[in-house]
Amino acid sequence: MEQTLAAHTEDDSEKAGTWVEVPAKADPTAGVNRKMEKLEVQDNFQAELTPESAPAEDDGADSDDGWITPSNLKKHQAKDTKEVLPTTAAVSLKVAMLTSDYAMQNVALRIGLNLLSPAMSRITQVKNWVLRCHGCFQVCKKMDRQFCPKCGQATLTRTSCTTADDGSFQIHLKRNFQWNNRGNVFSIPKAVAGTASGKLPSKSAGGKNNWGTKLLFAEDQKEYERAVEEKRRERKKDLMDEDYMPNIITGERTGSNGKLRLGPGRSVNAKRARS
Helix, strand or coil, X not given: XXXXXXXXCCHHHCCCCCCCEEECCCCCCHHHHHHHHHHHHHHHHHHXXXXXXXXXXXXXXXXXXXXXXXXXXXXXXXXXXCCCXXXXXXXXXXXXXXXXXXXXHHHHHHCCCCEECCCCXXXXXXXXXXXEECCCCCEECCCCCCCCCCCCCCCEEEEEEEECCCCCEEXXXXXXXXXXXXXXXXXXXXXXXXXXXXXXXCCCCCCXXXXXXXXXXXXXXXXXXXXXXXXXXXXXXXXXXXXXXXXXXXXXXXXXXXXXXXXXXXXCCCCCCCC
């Protein structure tokens, strides 16, 4: 407790020369000064904070402690796929051309027109395809061919290509492409002589289940020419025709794209006799 020296008064002349302890009065402004000092310190601390060091205020959509909501769904998806969301708004097209013709699409893109597909989606690039021989590297633009016009082998592969603004033609090849040699390990059976009735002499003629009797190896082969002519006639038939039968019933050797199957195929055991 603080002690102060009491002043001598006239009435206390008898007690002159003595000291009296009087309790000191509390300063009413002491607490106010302390509060003001605290406020000044807090104001200085807030002023020193920069926007980078200040804690970021969470948005209302992201203040769900990690919950995925419709408002932050796109943000979480982009974070998982490491995709950068576009910062610029999508540009609306005032005028556009809609067509499903590939030739018209190529011309429209060449002259700089906005192009749309029948599904109302914008087309920015149209793929072009050519046939390239894997044996002699000959390029063929007739997509219905199955044999190379130069070497005559069935080694044509469909390859995408582009034409630059200066007119240069470029083919885009697959990296580390490996030609499929499945089916070449089987020996070709010996040729079987025909009969007047067109029937085979035995069930074992031409290999197991007669799989080697109608193999196609060349474009000038009579079996290939006959098969192409039959295929052309079948295309003219209506699917609702009573005489029409799909390949799954007739067992015709055609590929998934409707073209004739060349060579022995992947496995000679794939085609078995039906019971």
